[in-house]
Amino acid sequence: AQTVTQSQPEMSVQEAETVTLSCTYDTSESNYYLFWYKQPPSRQMILVIRQEAYKQQNATENRFSVNFQKAAKSFSLKISDSQLGDTAMYFCASYNQGGKLIFGQGTELSVKP
């Protein structure tokens, strides 16, 4: 079965500091893809970063980076130099070759001034 689990319903961080959001997943596929999406109060879904499972190198996009631990099926998101505009719900997601795209429960991140 394909599952995605986020165990942190809420997190907060001071502006300019670093925060890490956790995600674990399970899949029987050997080739799959992982994503972090951001959902601000506008409800718009915005891609933050993606990782291909066959790539060993962790993905990085500016202030956002992932720690991909394939054996542990862990895919955490690190946000450096947090900004007020980073306040949002963050969703971890995975899809496999069968095409099914599954999301975790979400982590509500608050960046405090």
Place this chain on the structure above:
Amino acid sequence: NAGVTQTPKFRILKIGQSMTLQCTQDMNHNYMYWYRQDPGMGLKLIYYSVGAGITDKGEVPNGYNVSRSTTEDFPLRLELAAPSQTSVYFCASRGQVNTEAFFGQGTRLTVV
């Protein structure tokens, strides 16, 4: 490009009524998805399609039906609305492997 367009944006239904949520994409994407998002929760996959004529159940398909007669359109049908179907519904589409999913703006549905 319009991207993914959902209609309507808001709707109030009475228990037992039926309706169709429309979803259209103009990016020639093969993959399309329907999700529901309850307040403070994640997105639950209702149905998805990997191409015209092909649909499959997701995590929460009960009470819903879909069809995919064209690449562009992926309507979601609620036959007998129930209060438990009160939610925000998102449609999404995706192209080839490793590309991001593009989302519509959502439909807020209330069943009373």
